[in-house]
Amino acid sequence: MMMNKSGMVSKIQTRIRTEPFKNYYDLVGRELGRGKFAVVKKCVEKSTGKEHAAKFLRKRRKGQDCRMDIINEIAVLESAAANPFVVSLHEVYETTSEIVLVLECAAGGEIFSQCVGENDEAFTEEDVIRLARQILKGVAGLHLSNVVHLDLKPQNILLTSSCPLGDIRIVDFGLSRHVDSADVREILGTPEYVAPEILNYEPISTATDMWSIGVLTYVMLTGVSPFLGDEKQETFLNISQVNIEYPQDIFQGISSLAVDFMKSLLIKDPRQRASAEDCLKHPWLNGHSSPLPHLRTSLLSENSQSESEPESPSPELLIVAAYSTCSGQSEMKVARGPFPFDEPFPTRAKIKQELIC
Structure with missing residues (x-):
């Protein structure tokens, strides 16, 4: 090769x-x-x-x-x-x-529309369990070939049919990389879903995708983007510090096993994250009986911004906006509010300046 x-x-x-x-x-x-x-x-x-x-x-x-x-x-x-x-x-x-x-042709379209759907249109926890298993099986196959996707998000997961709910197809490999022999360090992805090591310009690995799956699972269950801030630098700070909450109002009716599953992935140290194979053995995906349909009530109130600074990315690097085929990012229900994700990644000096201001 x-x-x-x-x-x-x-x-x-x-x-x-x-x-x-x-x-x-x-x-x-x-x-x-x-x-x-x-x-x-x-x-x-x-x-x-x-x-x-x-x-x-x-x-x-x-x-x-x-x-x-x-x-x-x-x-x-x-x-x-x-x-x-x-x-x-x-x-x-x-x-x-x-x-x-x-x-x-995956006729069911993106899972994005159901991620942001209201009540009866949204995924139930039972739906998410089935789809998460398929996503993990697909990603496990990629990782066996030492391929990392690097842009796993609801817009890049399609369905063979929407009603009845079909099977998933992972799409858009424009940012994918092989990591078997290369020390790959690049600023790639969609800000809300990128792992801390991306922001810190550390080596990319299969664990980088696993972080994104943790974020994706949170979005599928709640319709909320967990790290999204009012400003780009707040989003990067939230990711760098793993500033995440599982509030009762948003997680009403969602099992504790689901939260445990996400916590096994949203870990700063890539070496400590569950692999795709590990995830497929998690109790949430195996024998979890009668999961309740979740209720989407109110959204998170705005979190107060931490005063500590993020671990800044290498200067002069730009984030690459994935040439996703799908629009609609601004329609995501979020804890804090959307921002345009196709703008350049701010330099270290820019992040510091905006945090000071």
């Missing part, structure tokens, strides 16, 4: 076709999603009549050639071809400006 020092694979097996995409596929319906550098549309293969999702990825981003980033994404999908909980890759096309990934 050809891999650079950043953990990105540069060789793929999939044939990249250069014929016109529209010779073989018809685009149908509305866009499935749109991000900064990608758009996803439903398409129908002319020869079979089968529906797929076509992800159109721009090769140049902010004046830079990002073709190798897309090749890496294809390589990750190839390595996960046997993983039932990872979206499958069907074909790849390339034009002068874009690469088109023809992917499995």
Whole structure:
């Protein structure tokens, strides 16, 4: 496997076709999603009549050639071809400006909409247990291949159907890295879900994904984003200090085992976090009888900001906004309020200045 020092694979097996995409596929319906550098549309293969999702990825981003980033994404999908909980890759096309990934179509859409749903529309704890098991099985398969996703969040978990609730598919591997031989240190991800070691510019490992799964589980159960602050630096401070609460009003009807499960992941030291395999053995996911549907009542009141400073990230590093295909981050019910997550990661000096002010 050809891999650079950043953990990105540069060789793929999939044939990249250069014929016109529209010779073989018809685009149908509305866009499935749109991000900064990608758009996803439903398409129908002319020869079979089968529906797929076509992800159109721009090769140049902010004046830079990002073709190798897309090749890496294809390589990750190839390595996960046997993983039932990872979206499958069907074909790849390339034009002068874009690469088109023809992917499995998960008709149920993102789990995001149910994460922020009200009462009867929201997931029950029983739903979350089933979906969490599938997410963990999918991630365990990735980790066995030394692949870390690095952007696990509700917008990147799709469903094969929404009603009845189907199975999950993990998508968007644009930030994924191989960590078997590379000492990967990068500022990557979506701020609310990144692990402390990302902010501190420490080595990335499979444990980095496990932190994100802890945050994701909290969001799936409550509809609340646990570390999100009024300002970016407050969010980073909350993460760096693991400033998290499990208040009774939000966790009414949610089992203590669920809280114990999240606490096994939301640990600052990556070496102390449960692995995906460990999580699959947790009592919450095994034999937890008759979980109650949770009740979403009031949101957290604003926490007072700690006076101590965060462990600051390395200066001059920018956080990379994942070119997620999905919008709607601002719709998340939060403890403190949303912020735009595609802005540059503040430098150490900037964080200090804003905290002082």
